[in-house]
Amino acid sequence: MKLHxxxxxxxxxxxxxxxxxxxxxxxxxxxxxxxxxxxxxEGFSNLPKISKLQPAKASRAxxxxxxxxxxxxxxxxxxxxPFSGTVVYEQDDLRWQEKFEKGVRVFVKAWDEDGGPVELHxxxxxxxxxx
Numbered sequence: 617m618k619l620h621x622x623x624x625x626x627x628x629x630x631x632x633x634x635x636x637x638x639x640x641x642x643x644x645x646x647x648x649x650x651x652x653x654x655x656x657x658e659g660f661s662n663l664p665k666i667s668k669l670q671p672a673k674a675s676r677a678x679x680x681x682x683x684x685x686x687x688x689x690x691x692x693x694x695x696x697x698p699f700s701g702t703v704v705y706e707q708d709d710l711r712w713q714e715k716f717e718k719g720v721r722v723f724v725k726a727w728d729e730d731g732g733p734v735e736l737h738x739x740x741x742x743x744x745x746x747x
Contacts, residue, residue, distance in 0.1 A: 663727050664713050667704045682716075689719025710734060713743070
């Protein structure tokens with residue numbers, strides 16, 4: 617009777633350990649991870665493409681940049697008139713899209729590194745300014 621209980625206990629322990637050591641399970645997990653990475657890349661392709669025109673860093677402004685001038689309006693480095701158009705850039709692991717009309721920012725959207733939308737404090741989900 618004691619021997620039967622001992623064999624039963626050993627079989628139970630082996631039954632619990634063997635599934636954890638299966639190579640099939642490891643391969644399935646790796647496949648799932650690769651599929652998840654592919655899905656993230658597909659989501660990222662829906663984002664707007666980065667534009668040639670970029671906002672200038674505070675320390676350096678150069679060609680193909682927009683900067684906020686003393687008049688409070690945004691201007692392109694190539695033109696003295698207030699800027700109208702769209703700028704898409706990456707900063708701090710986020711992709712930003714900003715639209716300007718006559719030097720005034722009228723639209724802002726941002727996405728995280730996985731392509732998911734980021735909720736912004738002063739801007740609605742559709743990119744419009746919050747009231």
